[in-house]
Amino acid sequence: MADLQRIAVLGAGSWGTTFAKVLADAGREVTLWARRPEVAEEIRDAHTNSAYLTGVRLPERLTATTDPAAALAGADAVVLAVPSQSLRANLAGWRELLPPGAPLVSLAKGVELGTLKRMSEVVAEVAGVPDEQVVVVSGPNLAREIAQEQPSAAVVACADHDRAVLVQRACSSRYFRPYTNTDVVGCELGGACKNVIALSCGMAVGLGFGTNTVATLITRGLAEMARLGSKLGADPLTFAGLAGVGDLVATCTSALSRNRTFGERLGRGETVAQAQRAAGGQVAEGVMSCSSIRALAGGLGVDMPITDAMYRVCHEGADPRRLGAELLGRQRKHEWS
Structure with a gap:
């Protein structure tokens, strides 16, 4: 396979713009599709995106358009950088424009409501391509820090290792180090579940709890995602890596994490609607993912008490403080049972 030189990135939010910057800094010609003119x-004229990355200068070789056909024309690879719950609808509109055979790279982290499909499954289904054509990027990737060129790493996962290597090569830069993996299931579950656990960590901070509590939630959250991953055939080692514990720690501990911040507001007594207004109308991915992940786990008979608690807070109006007491009062058991 030839190197990927021209890449279309569909979605100009903070992570889409940041990943486009990474690709451009790695020497690729990048066209970013933005919904808003x-x-x-x-992006095209001032080389900034102040709506999402204030103060960050974007590379000259990075351009932008509102025309998806123009962005996709001649692209060697397509990066999908839209939210998980809107991926299906967006991709359906772009399907006929996708370059045949081009790797489709998903940046979205979540499980689709209703279908309970992972994002790579949604991409393969809607685009009508084999699983081996879909690539997933995951890891401890807080967009602003990477946009500021702070050292970071990620996992590029694909069932086709050679295709993963192509994408790895395309996004390798002096500040961004990608590793390859063929465990797409594990990488995607880690990326989806960590948002829910980050909600719980933020909630704990909002309730006034400290480091021990947050560390406990991170560790037990890791156990939850590993149980679910094991049931779905993921490699347990994936959860000990960048797409597992790496992404989990970053999202659960950073003030830059939308999910952690959203959870902190809930812990301080705000409703989901109030927290959403404070976040500029944006709902953290974990708020929606806790519903689909809970349903997925329930259908498989997997115990995920933290995820269940977040669902009850976000969708049933449960009191976070009361749920904390319930989690601590659960039946005692062996750590790995």
Whole structure:
């Protein structure tokens, strides 16, 4: 397979713009599709995206458009950088424009409501391509830190190792180090579940609890995602890596994490609607993912008490403090049972 030189990134939010910057800094020609004309114009003419990455200068070789056909024309690879719950609808509109055979790279982290499909499954189904054509990027990737060129790493996962290597090569830069993996299931579950656990960690901070509590939630959250992954055939080692514990720690501990911040507001007594307004109208991915992950786990008979607690807070109006007491009062058992 030839190197990927021209890449389309569909979605100009913080992570989509940041990953486009990584690709451009790695020497690729990148066209970013933005939904809003003013965002595309600013990226193209001023080389900034102040709506999502204030103060970050974007590379000259990175351009932008609101025309998906123009972005996709001649692309060697396509990066999908839209939210998980809107991926299906967006991709359906782009399907006929996708370059045949091009790797489809998913940045979305979540499990689709209703279908309970992982994002790579949604991409393969809607685009009508084999699983081996879909690539997943995951890891401890807080967009602003990477946009500021702070050293970071990620996992590029694909059932086709050679295709993963192509994407790895395309996004390798002096500050961004990608590793390959063929465990797409584990990488995607880690990326989806960590958002829910980050909600719980933020909630604990909002309730006034400290490091011991947060560390406990991170560790027991890791156990939850590993149980679910094991049931679905994931490699247990994946959860000890960048797409597992790496992403989990970053999302659960950083003030830059939307999910952690959202959870902190809930812990301080705000409703989901109030927290959403405070976040500029954006709902953290974990709020929606806790519903689909809970349903997925329930259908498989997998015990995920933290995920269940977050669902009850976000969708049933349960009191976070009361649920904390319930989690501590659960039946005692062996750590790995």
